[in-house]
Amino acid sequence: MDKIKIAIIGSGIVGLSSGINLLKRGAEVTLIERDFKGQPASYGNASWLSSPSITPVLMPGPGMIKKILKMWLLKDGPLYLRFPGILKSLPYLIKYLSYVKKEKVEHISKNLAFLLKDSIGEHRKLTEGSKANRWIESSPYIYIYKNKSDFENEDFTWDLRKRHGFDLIQLQENELKKIIPGLSDEYKFAIKIENQGYISNSQNYLDDLIEHFKNLGGITIEDEVLEIQKENNNYLIKMKTQNHLTEKVLVSSGVFSDKFAKQYDVKVPVQSERGYHLELFDTNVRINHPIANGYLKLAITPRPTGIRFAGLVEFGSLNSKPNPKAFELLMRNAKSMFPGLTFNKKLEWSGHRPSTVDSLPVIGASEKDSNIFFAYGHHHIGLTAGPKTGKMISKAILRDNDQYDLKAFDPSR
Numbered sequence: 001m002d003k004i005k006i007a008i009i010g011s012g013i014v015g016l017s018s019g020i021n022l023l024k025r026g027a028e029v030t031l032i033e034r035d036f037k038g039q040p041a042s043y044g045n046a047s048w049l050s051s052p053s054i055t056p057v058l059m060p061g062p063g064m065i066k067k068i069l070k071m072w073l074l075k076d077g078p079l080y081l082r083f084p085g086i087l088k089s090l091p092y093l094i095k096y097l098s099y100v101k102k103e104k105v106e107h108i109s110k111n112l113a114f115l116l117k118d119s120i121g122e123h124r125k126l127t128e129g130s131k132a133n134r135w136i137e138s139s140p141y142i143y144i145y146k147n148k149s150d151f152e153n154e155d156f157t158w159d160l161r162k163r164h165g166f167d168l169i170q171l172q173e174n175e176l177k178k179i180i181p182g183l184s185d186e187y188k189f190a191i192k193i194e195n196q197g198y199i200s201n202s203q204n205y206l207d208d209l210i211e212h213f214k215n216l217g218g219i220t221i222e223d224e225v226l227e228i229q230k231e232n233n234n235y236l237i238k239m240k241t242q243n244h245l246t247e248k249v250l251v252s253s254g255v256f257s258d259k260f261a262k263q264y265d266v267k268v269p270v271q272s273e274r275g276y277h278l279e280l281f282d283t284n285v286r287i288n289h290p291i292a293n294g295y296l297k298l299a300i301t302p303r304p305t306g307i308r309f310a311g312l313v314e315f316g317s318l319n320s321k322p323n324p325k326a327f328e329l330l331m332r333n334a335k336s337m338f339p340g341l342t343f344n345k346k347l348e349w350s351g352h353r354p355s356t357v358d359s360l361p362v363i364g365a366s367e368k369d370s371n372i373f374f375a376y377g378h379h380h381i382g383l384t385a386g387p388k389t390g391k392m393i394s395k396a397i398l399r400d401n402d403q404y405d406l407k408a409f410d411p412s413r
């Protein structure tokens with residue numbers, strides 16, 4: 001029997017995971033990427049395989065609007081709104097705020113919990129038989145606070161995590177000092193969650209996944225897709241320098257999926273939520289676990305020879321250059337967390353989280369054409385959810401009898 005021919009647009013973690021799953025299940029897969037060394041969000045993230053990240057960025061609670069304004073207006077706040085791009089994003093932002101309600105957050109968390117569950121196990125399965133699995137590290141997560149009352153102010157978030165089965169271990173100041181040497185005395189309280197993990201080198205991980213994809217028989221094309229055109233019962237993928245004929249298409253182009261999504265009537269609004277990282281090499285301080293700083297809204301991750309500080313949220317900047325103030329802020333934050341921090345080299349990166357208005361990704365077939373599929377919109381959790389998304393969408397594409405229920409992620413919701 002002839003193999004089913006599938007073209008995937010975009011080789012971030014979602015496209016790669018989908019491609020590997022489809023190949024393992026006997027499909028003929030062509031992965032089209034405009035720049036295989038382009039360092040997309042899948043490269044620059046904080047690299048957490050974070051099953052507890054089941055809540056949206058904005059959470060309901062007393063003084064919510066005041067908190068958002070503080071994040072934006074304070075000199076060292078983690079939220080940026082870029083003009084003029086933000087003006088176009090206003091309808092999205094108004095809708096985004098309408099999801100900051102308890103009952104909506106319960107729905108989001110339930111579905112994210114399902115998607116993020118056992119992320120390390122999913123990454124290990126994805127990388128079985130390849131070199132990529134050497135970059136998967138198991139570790140607890142440490143969420144640090146200046147005092148216990150800051151933690152208590154986030155009780156809805158933590159209560160949701162508890163209800164979804166996460167065991168929260170409280171750490172007092174003396175234990176925190178032992179676990180994170182060099183941490184500023186300002187931090188006096190933390191929560192530990194065991195059995196989590198991270199990717200220790202994101203560039204090498206993506207490179208090894210591409211090699212794995214090729215070793216399984218996958219075909220790669222480096223070119224930019226301009227258009228998907230229906231041609232009889234097939235689809236012609238028009239690129240800058242060539243065309244490719246296929247039977248089914250999966251769009252997994254992160255925030256850039258939107259232009260194909262509109263063509264196929266996807267209803268879910270998506271915007272870029274730009275994020276930044278600062279990576280310091282040969283640091284005098286070495287951390288052993290990923291650390292979340294609830295105060296600065298940062299994720300801090302160990303690297304083989306240093307530390308990556310990642311975070312910040314910037315709306316309206318898909319077409320702008322990275323904001324130099326964001327890198328300065330990350331450096332100030334790094335130094336305030338670890339006074340006396342030294343390093344030999346720094347690298348700065350910024351890229352686009354694909355953020356849906358309801359904080360749930362888009363996973364499933366187009367309502368308009370059942371051979372066009374989408375998997376994108378994973379905002380802050382795409383690395384964690386990539387392999388599970390790949391498994392779910394591959395079952396839908398190959399029309400398995402035991403498909404996942406994708407209703408919550410439906411492109412036409």
Ligand SMILES: Cc1cc2nc3c(=O)[nH]c(=O)nc-3n(C[C@H](O)[C@H](O)[C@H](O)COP(=O)(O)OP(=O)(O)OC[C@H]3O[C@@H](n4cnc5c(N)ncnc54)[C@H](O)[C@@H]3O)c2cc1C
Pocket residue numbers: 009010011012013014015032033034035038040041042043044045046047048049050223224225226252253254255256257274275276277299310311312351352353354375376377378379380381382383384385
């Ligand atoms: C600062 C920051 C920290 C983060 N931390 C974490 C974290 O710790 N854990 C976590 O789980 N998630 C994290 N995320 C989110 C995560 O990185 C994203 O959700 C995820 O990488 C999205 O993956 P993707 O494959 O959908 O998109 P991308 O990684 O953006 O990949 C899309 C690919 O499509 C290609 N493409 C686009 N258009 C075309 C076209 N027309 N033709 C050909 N190719 C095209 C692009 O070149 C790109 O390579 C973070 C994000 C940021 C920015």
